[in-house]
Amino acid sequence: MTSTLGIAVIGTGKMGSDHVRRFGRTVGGARVVAVADPDGDRVKEVAAGLEGAGAHTDPAAAIAAPGVDAVLIASPGPAHEEAILHALERGLPVLCEKPLTPDPAGALRIMEAEARLGRRLVQVGFMRRYDAEYARLKELLDAGGIGRPLFLHCRHRNAASPSFFTSDMLISDSVVHEVDAARWLLGQEITAVTVLSPTPSSAASAAREGLRDPRFVLMETSGGAVVDVEIFVNCGFGYQVQCEAVGESGTARIGDGHAMVVQSAGRWGGEIDQDFTVRFADAYDRQLRRWVAAAALGRVDGPDAWDGYAAAAVSEAGLTAARSGVRTPVELAQRPALYS
Numbered sequence: 001m002t003s004t005l006g007i008a009v010i011g012t013g014k015m016g017s018d019h020v021r022r023f024g025r026t027v028g029g030a031r032v033v034a035v036a037d038p039d040g041d042r043v044k045e046v047a048a049g050l051e052g053a054g055a056h057t058d059p060a061a062a063i064a065a066p067g068v069d070a071v072l073i074a075s076p077g078p079a080h081e082e083a084i085l086h087a088l089e090r091g092l093p094v095l096c097e098k099p100l101t102p103d104p105a106g107a108l109r110i111m112e113a114e115a116r117l118g119r120r121l122v123q124v125g126f127m128r129r130y131d132a133e134y135a136r137l138k139e140l141l142d143a144g145g146i147g148r149p150l151f152l153h154c155r156h157r158n159a160a161s162p163s164f165f166t167s168d169m170l171i172s173d174s175v176v177h178e179v180d181a182a183r184w185l186l187g188q189e190i191t192a193v194t195v196l197s198p199t200p201s202s203a204a205s206a207a208r209e210g211l212r213d214p215r216f217v218l219m220e221t222s223g224g225a226v227v228d229v230e231i232f233v234n235c236g237f238g239y240q241v242q243c244e245a246v247g248e249s250g251t252a253r254i255g256d257g258h259a260m261v262v263q264s265a266g267r268w269g270g271e272i273d274q275d276f277t278v279r280f281a282d283a284y285d286r287q288l289r290r291w292v293a294a295a296a297l298g299r300v301d302g303p304d305a306w307d308g309y310a311a312a313a314v315s316e317a318g319l320t321a322a323r324s325g326v327r328t329p330v331e332l333a334q335r336p337a338l339y340s
C-alpha cells in the first residue's frame, strides 16, 4: 500500500458524491481511484471530476480495480451486504453508510465473514458519533454530569423525503441514527420497541401514497432508561436533530443551534439548516479522517459490524411493532468475542 490510501466508492448518488468531494477537499491521506454505480451516466460524471479514477457500473469490478486499498459504500441499504462481502473477500477495510443492512440476518452474515478473517474490517457510517455536540453530550453522560440517565427525548425532522422513501424507512433509515446514538450515549442495548403512528401529515401523503409520517418510536434499554423519538421526514421547514438527556440530577440538550439570529424591522428570527449534508458536514469530515487513519493501519476505529447488527435488530423489532401496534422485544444474538 502507498502512503495515500486508494479508495473505491460504491454508489455515487447524494452521499457517495458528497464523500467523493470530501476526499478531494477536506480529508487528506486518501484518493478515490475507482467509482461504481449502475447508473452509467452518473458514475461517468463523478469519475470525470477525479484524476485517473476508473468508472464502473459493476461494484465488484471497482472493488477489484488496481490501487484499491479500502472501500466506501454509499449504495442503498439492500445493496450493502453484497459489496461488503466482495471487499472482505479481498481483505479490504470498509466504511459502509448506514444502515449496515436493512435486516439483522444480513448483518450476521457480515459478522461471520469477519469472524472467518479473524479481524474487524467494517465500520458503519453512524456519523453522529463524530458530531461535536453529540461528543460533548457523551462526555457529560460518561462523567456522570447529570447523574444516571433516565430519558433521551429525541426529535429527527427532515424537510422532505425522497420519492423512494417508504414508511418502513422512517424506522430503518432514519430512526436507525437515534438507535445507534442512544446505544452509544448510554452504553446500553435497546431491549424493546413500541411505535405509534398518528394520522399522516398532508405533506407526507402528497410525497408518497400511504406514507406513515410522522411516527413516534419508544425504546426501552437494558439499563432501564427510556428513549423516545419523533421522526417526521416531511416537516417542510428544514432539518432538525435534537436530543435532550434527562438524568437523576440534571438535563442536557443538543441540536438547538441556529447559524445566525437576525433582529430587524420589529421582528427577530434564526436560520434552520435544510439538510443533513449541512448540519453534519463536520461530522462526516471527522468520520472520514478517522476512518482513513484507521484503515491505513488495517483497523476499525468507530462503530463496527456489531453496532450495525444491533441497530438492524432494533429496526426489525421496530417494524414489527409498527405493523402490530404492540410493544416488541428486540432479539439480539450473543455478542461475539471479536466485538467485545
Ligand SMILES: NC(=O)C1=CN([C@@H]2O[C@H](COP(=O)(O)OP(=O)(O)OC[C@H]3O[C@@H](n4cnc5c(N)ncnc54)[C@H](O)[C@@H]3O)[C@@H](O)[C@H]2O)C=CC1
Residues within 6 Å of the ligand: 010, 011, 012, 013, 014, 015, 016, 036, 037, 038, 039, 042, 059, 074, 075, 076, 077, 079, 097, 098, 099, 125, 127, 173, 276, 280
Ligand atoms: N449518514 C447519513 O447521514 C446519510 C446516509 N445515507 C445513506 O447513504 C446511502 C445512499 O443514500 P443516498 O446517497 O441518499 O441515495 P441516492 O439514491 O442519492 O444514491 C444511491 C446511489 O446508489 C446507486 N446504486 C443503486 N444500486 C446500487 C448497487 N447495487 N451498487 C452500487 N450503487 C448502487 C444508485 O444508482 C444511486 O446513484 C444509503 O445507505 C443511505 O441510508 C443517506 C443520507 C444521509
Ligand SMILES: O=C1[C@@H](O)[C@H](O)[C@@H](O)[C@H](O)[C@H]1O
Residues within 6 Å of the ligand: 158, 173, 174, 177, 233, 276
Ligand atoms: O441518514 C439519513 C437519511 O438516509 C435519512 O433518510 C434521514 O432521515 C436522515 O436524517 C439522514 O441523516
